[in-house]
Amino acid sequence: MDNQTFGQKAVGLSFNPSGDDAVGKAKQIFADAIDQLNDLRSTTTSGEVMRMASVAITEAQTAQMWAVKALTWKD
Structure with missing residues (x-):
């Protein structure tokens, strides 16, 4: 992901070692908000x-x- 937006870089979108779709989706939502603010x-x-x-x-x-912590929490 070389052409990441500021927001994608700010949330570390490419860092998702487990490949969890929920984590990726949440990170992208926050990245979009950060891009709007930027x-x-x-x-x-x-x-x-x-x-x-x-x-x-x-x-x-x-x-x-x-949010990522909540999405990946295991009891």
């Missing part, structure tokens, strides 16, 4: 919007990691 961040002239988009990207990455 596009906004890249086109706005508002420093505050840039800051909020950056915070949202960080929080989306955190949520993605917890």
